[in-house]
Amino acid sequence: MEFIQAFSLQRKVIAALVLREVTSRYANTKLGFFWALFEPFAHITIFMAIFTIINKPAPVGESIGLFILTGIVPWLLYTNTVNAVMSAVSANKALLGYPQVMPLDIVLARVLLEFATLFLVMLVFLAVAINLGFSIRIDNFLDMLTVAGLVMLLAMGVGFINTAIIDFLPSYKSIYNALSMPLYFSSGIFFTMDFFSSDVLSFLAYNPMLNLIEWYRDAFYTEFSSQLFDREYAITVALSVFGIGLAIERLMRKRARQIGR
Amino acid sequence: MIEFRNVTKSYDLNEGKKNIILDNVSFRFPEKKNIGVLGVNGAGKSTLLRLIAGSEYPDSGRIIRKGRYSWPLGFSGSFHGNLTGIENLRFACRIYNADIEYVTRYVKDFSELGNYIDEPIKTYSSGMKSRLAFALSMAIDFEVYLVDEIMGVGDKGFQEKCKVAFEDKRKTSSIIMVSHAMGTIRDYSDIVILLTGEHLEIYDDVDLAIKDYETISAAPR
Numbered sequence: 001m002e003f004i005q006a007f008s009l010q011r012k013v014i015a016a017l018v019l020r021e022v023t024s025r026y027a028n029t030k031l032g033f034f035w036a037l038f039e040p041f042a043h044i045t046i047f048m049a050i051f052t053i054i055n056k057p058a059p060v061g062e063s064i065g066l067f068i069l070t071g072i073v074p075w076l077l078y079t080n081t082v083n084a085v086m087s088a089v090s091a092n093k094a095l096l097g098y099p100q101v102m103p104l105d106i107v108l109a110r111v112l113l114e115f116a117t118l119f120l121v122m123l124v125f126l127a128v129a130i131n132l133g134f135s136i137r138i139d140n141f142l143d144m145l146t147v148a149g150l151v152m153l154l155a156m157g158v159g160f161i162n163t164a165i166i167d168f169l170p171s172y173k174s175i176y177n178a179l180s181m182p183l184y185f186s187s188g189i190f191f192t193m194d195f196f197s198s199d200v201l202s203f204l205a206y207n208p209m210l211n212l213i214e215w216y217r218d219a220f221y222t223e224f225s226s227q228l229f230d231r232e233y234a235i236t237v238a239l240s241v242f243g244i245g246l247a248i249e250r251l252m253r254k255r256a257r258q259i260g261r
Numbered sequence: 262m263i264e265f266r267n268v269t270k271s272y273d274l275n276e277g278k279k280n281i282i283l284d285n286v287s288f289r290f291p292e293k294k295n296i297g298v299l300g301v302n303g304a305g306k307s308t309l310l311r312l313i314a315g316s317e318y319p320d321s322g323r324i325i326r327k328g329r330y331s332w333p334l335g336f337s338g339s340f341h342g343n344l345t346g347i348e349n350l351r352f353a354c355r356i357y358n359a360d361i362e363y364v365t366r367y368v369k370d371f372s373e374l375g376n377y378i379d380e381p382i383k384t385y386s387s388g389m390k391s392r393l394a395f396a397l398s399m400a401i402d403f404e405v406y407l408v409d410e411i412m413g414v415g416d417k418g419f420q421e422k423c424k425v426a427f428e429d430k431r432k433t434s435s436i437i438m439v440s441h442a443m444g445t446i447r448d449y450s451d452i453v454i455l456l457t458g459e460h461l462e463i464y465d466d467v468d469l470a471i472k473d474y475e476t477i478s479a480a481p482r
Contacts, residue, residue, distance in 0.1 A: 015355065
């Protein structure tokens with residue numbers, strides 16, 4: 001009974017937090033959702049231009065735009081979630097003054113909103129693609145959701161770990177930012193895994209995001225099925241990083257709750 | 262119901278020193294009693310109140326809280342600066358399960374904030390924040406009200422209004438109050454908790470508690 005009560009209270013808190021995030025991000029600013037659309041749009045346009053200039057066809061499917069879209073959406077889900085987790089508590093510190101509000105609630109609210117936003121973004125872009133005359137048949141929607149879930153778990157874990165490190169070593173923030181650049185270029189946003197020779201790939205395949213984006217495309221495209229990504233590896237890494245992140249969050253929780261300093 | 266189990270709370274000072282406020286305290290607060298908290302400056306009265314409110318955590322041990330405890334009256338630290346008064350109010354209503362419409366009407370009327378209620382909290386003066394916080398805590402029904410130095414909110418007219426509203430609340434809710442004014446403690450409390458630094462003592466006899474407190478606070482430090 002007590003558990004159910006606690007659960008329903010926590011649900012209420014998270015719902016209130018989601019509404020709070022929605023109002024400040026989308027309702028109060030005119031740019032809100034437009035920015036959410038513009039970010040992937042910018043990535044897509046730039047890569048479409050590059051592919052056209054070097055005169056390369058899309059690695060999979062008939063549309064370069066669609067190919068980049070299926071890479072950039074999971075990637076943005078990853079980076080936006082990491083950033084949302086890292087800034088969650090500092091952006092909402094005051095609200096922790098309410099005893100019902102736990103740091104983890106704030107994080108969950110933001111992650112849920114991040115997922116909902118990108119889900120909508122994906123829908124909008126697919127609707128545009130259909131309007132432009134592309135026929136879109138999703139191969140395995142459930143697998144796409146699974147990948148999205150794993151990406152979010154991985155990102156939350158990384159976010160928690162980063163938050164803890166930054167607390168002790170503030171300069172780590174710029175180190176992390178510097179590290180995400182090569183990660184962006186090696187995660188398969190604009191290529192598939194068979195782009196590389198097996199020596200290079202055996203090294204790059206340690207990047208869980210490369211595996212997850214390949215898996216995402218494998219699930220999205222009917223005409224694309226990859227043998228190169230490792231499901232077990234992606235799941236293991238995502239779950240372990242998430243587990244480590246949660247453990248660290250638990251250790252750091254009291255520190256995060258101390259208000260006024 | 263609120264219970265402290267092996268609660269330790271301290272603040273880090275410079276040079277690795279610690280100011281210990283509670284040292285391994287286990288304590289069950291009597292229910293449905295108005296409790297006055299006494300202690301010399303720095304003994305941790307306000308900290309104790311924030312621990313009870315749940316806005317601060319102990320270093321170790323557990324605090325078990327059942328029922329609805331207010332934030333310290335007039336305390337506006339839980340408001341989010343980027344949200345408007347109304348948005349903060351709605352947030353509080355949602356997590357305390359209060360009727361948004363009723364609370365909005367009550368707070369608009371009580372707080373005298375006018376159009377400022379739709380402005381972000383960061384544009385408020387500290388007095389405006391306190392007025393909002395006070396009005397909100399009157400609009401949401403709490404079982405126990407926490408009071409840190411009574412009614413320091415607003416000008417004289419507003420203070421009178423607060424007093425009336427608060428008297429009305431006292432019929433149905435109990436209070437836990439910190440004050441330096443012995444008269445206020447005598448008026449409001451049934452029992453007294455005396456913070457001696459590191460632990461707390463409970464007195465059923467308010468006058469005896471005040472006598473002991475005066476002995477402690479008069480002692481050279």
